Amino acid sequence: MSPLVRRLEQFVRLSSSDRAFLTRAAGERLRKFGPRVDVVREGERPRDVQLVLAGWACRYKQLEDGRRQVVSFFLPGDICDLNVFILREMDHSIGSITDVTIADLSREFFEEISARYPRIVTALWWESLVDAAIQREWTLNLGQRTALERMAHLLCELFFRLRLAGLTSGDSCEFPLTQADLADASGLSKVHVNRTLQELRSANLIVLRGKTLVVPDLRRLMDAGLFNANYLHMEREGRQLDAIE
Amino acid sequence: MSPLVRRLEQFVRLSSSDRAFLTRAAGERLRKFGPRVDVVREGERPRDVQLVLAGWACRYKQLEDGRRQVVSFFLPGDICDLNVFILREMDHSIGSITDVTIADLSREFFEEISARYPRIVTALWWESLVDAAIQREWTLNLGQRTALERMAHLLCELFFRLRLAGLTSGDSCEFPLTQADLADASGLSKVHVNRTLQELRSANLIVLRGKTLVVPDLRRLMDAGLFNANYLHMEREGRQLDAIE
DNA sequence: CAATTTCAATAACCTATGTTATTCACTCTC
DNA sequence: GAGAGTGAATAACATAGGTTATTGAAATTG
Numbered sequence: 001m002s003p004l005v006r007r008l009e010q011f012v013r014l015s016s017s018d019r020a021f022l023t024r025a026a027g028e029r030l031r032k033f034g035p036r037v038d039v040v041r042e043g044e045r046p047r048d049v050q051l052v053l054a055g056w057a058c059r060y061k062q063l064e065d066g067r068r069q070v071v072s073f074f075l076p077g078d079i080c081d082l083n084v085f086i087l088r089e090m091d092h093s094i095g096s097i098t099d100v101t102i103a104d105l106s107r108e109f110f111e112e113i114s115a116r117y118p119r120i121v122t123a124l125w126w127e128s129l130v131d132a133a134i135q136r137e138w139t140l141n142l143g144q145r146t147a148l149e150r151m152a153h154l155l156c157e158l159f160f161r162l163r164l165a166g167l168t169s170g171d172s173c174e175f176p177l178t179q180a181d182l183a184d185a186s187g188l189s190k191v192h193v194n195r196t197l198q199e200l201r202s203a204n205l206i207v208l209r210g211k212t213l214v215v216p217d218l219r220r221l222m223d224a225g226l227f228n229a230n231y232l233h234m235e236r237e238g239r240q241l242d243a244i245e
Numbered sequence: 246m247s248p249l250v251r252r253l254e255q256f257v258r259l260s261s262s263d264r265a266f267l268t269r270a271a272g273e274r275l276r277k278f279g280p281r282v283d284v285v286r287e288g289e290r291p292r293d294v295q296l297v298l299a300g301w302a303c304r305y306k307q308l309e310d311g312r313r314q315v316v317s318f319f320l321p322g323d324i325c326d327l328n329v330f331i332l333r334e335m336d337h338s339i340g341s342i343t344d345v346t347i348a349d350l351s352r353e354f355f356e357e358i359s360a361r362y363p364r365i366v367t368a369l370w371w372e373s374l375v376d377a378a379i380q381r382e383w384t385l386n387l388g389q390r391t392a393l394e395r396m397a398h399l400l401c402e403l404f405f406r407l408r409l410a411g412l413t414s415g416d417s418c419e420f421p422l423t424q425a426d427l428a429d430a431s432g433l434s435k436v437h438v439n440r441t442l443q444e445l446r447s448a449n450l451i452v453l454r455g456k457t458l459v460v461p462d463l464r465r466l467m468d469a470g471l472f473n474a475n476y477l478h479m480e481r482e483g484r485q486l487d488a489i490e
Numbered sequence: 491c492a493a494t495t496t497c498a499a500t501a502a503c504c505t506a507t508g509t510t511a512t513t514c515a516c517t518c519t520c
Numbered sequence: 521g522a523g524a525g526t527g528a529a530t531a532a533c534a535t536a537g538g539t540t541a542t543t544g545a546a547a548t549t550g
Binding site for chain 3 (some may be wrong): 254391433434437440
């Protein structure tokens with residue numbers, strides 16, 4: 001199934017014509033990128049909306065002196081910035097982390113959706129509200145949580161989102177982020193990320209080796225990160241999604 | 246002029262029927278609150294969208310142990326969470342800072358807009374994209390800037406936004422935030438906020454006494470906060486708004 | 491398959507910011 | 521107009537996390 005359809009069906013039930021439309025539109029205008037390259041750069045005029053079909057990417061912002069903050073991660077099925085083409089200039093960059101496949105969605109695509117596919121409109125709204133909620137949670141994470149809590153929280157979020165995308169198997173998942181990526185996302189130094197991961201490891205909260213993360217006891221990791229999944233809004237028409245998994 | 250009309254006209258030119266519709270709809274269902282009370286609480290089912298007509302408010306999130314993070318400030322004309330009624334549960338609270346007047350906007354209000362007022366739809370999208378951009382900038386602020394930069398940046402943002410709302414006069418504005426509010430918003434302790442404000446004062450970057458803030462040299466404060474206004478997207482149909490002010 | 495480069499681990503040391511406590515000035519209220 | 525409460529200022533001290541540097545292993549590249 002197309003990652004976009006899978007993602008939007010987390011929010012609303014789509015008809016087969018909804019699905020057919022999305023699958024077709026998201027299959028045109030594909031671009032592939034290697035790891036660690038810019039897909040969109042701050043300052044550019046936004047033309048299309050990017051959809052991640054495969055691989056990991058991130059939004060990041062940078063200060064003049066080079067300090068860099070990853071402000072979100074994109075997993076397969078994530079839409080980068082709904083309707084950005086309204087704005088004149090990107091205020092952040094989008095970079096790949098792994099090899100990625102991006103679909104470019106045109107303004108016309110969204111106009112056709114608003115005119116003809118009301119369920120998809122609702123699903124897109126939902127996705128964009130969740131995206132905003134994640135950004136607020138990151139604000140809380142950086143402002144209030146300690147290094148250990150922060151890292152635990154970040155890992156929980158990614159694990160939940162990967163699970164929704166069907167990219168976990170049991171308690172493990174592929175995890176391509178380096179400690180430098182985690183540092184840029186958590187506002188910690190690389191050295192302290194290393195210390196913090198050691199601490200999580202020695203508490204048996206995570207097993208992280210190579211590019212694989214194992215979370216032996218998600219409940220305990222959530223507790224360590226004061227993680228409450230409410231902000232991910234994983235419900236659909238009154239039904240809890242995590243009850244299905 | 247209605248603060249909402251003023252705000253949305255920053256983004257698109259509205260017709261007089263657009264304006265009339267907004268003014269009427271935003272004038273029904275008003276609620277007034279005293280300072281420092283909750284307008285909406287985390288966990289509640291969202292019924293309406295809140296619009297701030299007068300006064301200052303904020304979004305905040307709290308951890309179980311009481312640590313609190315203000316994740317945004319709302320000034321007159323700001324819409325709290327476009328289309329939240331799609332979601333089942335609020336993931337944050339909205340609290341007043343001063344006396345506030347709130348207009349509750351119903352789902353039907355937005356349905357009528359989508360059906361009949363395309364310019365307003367664009368303006369609302371724009372407002373919501375700016376809101377998201379501000380949240381990303383706060384992530385950068387908390388993750389990468391030092392205390393001094395962070396505080397300078399926050400003050401710059403508020404000053405720009407107040408100016409757009411017509412709430413500055415020359416280089417000064419009313420400023421009802423306490424040092425505790427600034428601490429909750431910046432992720433710093435109250436004591437360190439105090440030290441940081443002293444530092445900004447002794448560099449003549451701000452004059453902050455009572456409930457009045459004066460910014461004698463905005464350019465210098467911006468430099469101190471590595472502030473770049475691009476993320477506020479203050480353009481309209483190709484024209485720079487700040488050139489008008 | 492040598493030569494780089496990247497990533498992770500660790501150590502030693504440093505500092506920005508947090509914590510706790512006290513005092514002072516207001517301003518609200520009964 | 522005494523008492524209580526809030527907000528700001530300041531001091532003394534504590535610590536979480538930053539910085540710089542080195543090493544080794546594992547990828548990547550020519």
